[in-house]
Amino acid sequence: MAGKTMAQQEYFKSALSDFTYEAASGGAVRHLTDLGYTVKQICERLSFPTPYARVQKTVWEHLLAKGILLTEEPGSGSGGQQGKAEYAMEYDKYGRTSFRRIAAREESGETICWKEQRFVIGSSASDSRQKQGFGRNRQGIAGRRGQDSCTGSLAAERSRKLAVYLSEKCKENDGEAYISCGFGKLLRRDPERVDSILPGLYERQREYLTGLPWEDKMCYHRLDQRMQEITVKLYAAGSLQECCYFMKTKERVHLG
Numbered sequence: 001m002a003g004k005t006m007a008q009q010e011y012f013k014s015a016l017s018d019f020t021y022e023a024a025s026g027g028a029v030r031h032l033t034d035l036g037y038t039v040k041q042i043c044e045r046l047s048f049p050t051p052y053a054r055v056q057k058t059v060w061e062h063l064l065a066k067g068i069l070l071t072e073e074p075g076s077g078s079g080g081q082q083g084k085a086e087y088a089m090e091y092d093k094y095g096r097t098s099f100r101r102i103a104a105r106e107e108s109g110e111t112i113c114w115k116e117q118r119f120v121i122g123s124s125a126s127d128s129r130q131k132q133g134f135g136r137n138r139q140g141i142a143g144r145r146g147q148d149s150c151t152g153s154l155a156a157e158r159s160r161k162l163a164v165y166l167s168e169k170c171k172e173n174d175g176e177a178y179i180s181c182g183f184g185k186l187l188r189r190d191p192e193r194v195d196s197i198l199p200g201l202y203e204r205q206r207e208y209l210t211g212l213p214w215e216d217k218m219c220y221h222r223l224d225q226r227m228q229e230i231t232v233k234l235y236a237a238g239s240l241q242e243c244c245y246f247m248k249t250k251e252r253v254h255l256g
Contacts, residue, residue, distance in 0.1 A: 025050045029058045036226065038204060039211030056213045063212075070220040074178045074245040075112030075252075114245075114252035119165070159236040162255075166228045169246050169253075176247035177223040179231055184214025200237040205230050220245070231255075 025048050032042045039056050046055075063069040170177045187194050187210075198206045208226065221227050223244065234240040235255055244253040 025055075026058060029055055030062045033059050033062050038207040040207050041204075053213075056211065059211070060213050068222045068224070069212075070178065071215060071217070072220075073180075073218075074220055074247060075110065075114060075250075077111035112247070112250050115250055116252055116254070118254045118256070119162075119244075120256065155236045159232050162235050163228070163232045166223060166231065166244070169244070169249075169251075170223055170228065173246045173248040175222070175224075178220045178245040178247075179223050179227060180242045180245075181214070181219045181221050182242065183209055184216050184219060187214060188216050197234065197237070200233055201230060202233075205233070 025046050028046060029042055029050075032045060037045070039052070039059055042059070043050065043052055043055050060069070064071070166177075183194075198210070201209070205226070209230070223231070231240065231242075231244075241256045244255065245251075246253070
């Protein structure tokens with residue numbers, strides 16, 4: 001009996017904690033997430049003190065619920081929206097407000113037979129550089145400067161072409177496009193490599209990636225404007241070996 005009473009007390013404490021959090025911060029966290037704020041920015045704007053980890057969890061679940069994040073490959077038929085939840089607002093006879101957490105109806109996703117493609121930018125330019133003698137330093141410091149300048153121009157061209165390509169493909173697919181994200185696996189298994197990748201991003205882009213509680217598996221993020229920009233920067237730096245999924249045209253494009 002004592003064990004049952006303890007379990008009931010813990011359940012009550014947990015329910016009360018969830019209710020307090022939802023009433024004080026939950027709605028605000030989801031609203032700020034929709035506005036594009038990072039987890040760090042959201043924590044800074046909440047009027048009610050809220051643990052960072054709890055904000056992370058709410059942001060993650062909200063992105064899953066909206067289909068911005070998937071935990072299964074797009075087009076696999078599973079929908080990839082595990083852990084999806086919604087909150088219903090209820091009123092008692094005195095007009096007091098409460099929130100009840102309910103499981104959302106799972107929607108079966110479409111199974112897609114992908115048209116496989118590989119998208120490589122700059123290979124012909126690289127070959128041209130080597131043929132012109134830029135691959136070897138035969139002119140001392142001046143030669144190295146010329147090579148650095150050529151490398152910088154190639155990186156800029158890679159960025160430009162990929163940015164245009166992603167923008168056009170996302171428009172063609174009405175925004176229904178995703179990119180694979182192995183960031184969670186990398187963060188846990190090779191953190192030193194993560195440190196070498198992040199400096200190429202703007203501060204808010206780094207905040208966004210590191211603020212999400214990535215699962216230790218491949219996840220998939222919708223190719224919204226922010227993720228397009230992150231993808232372009234990582235690809236230009238040679239730090240990206242991921243796949244883009246364009247749902248309407250049924251194309252799976254390998255970057256690398």
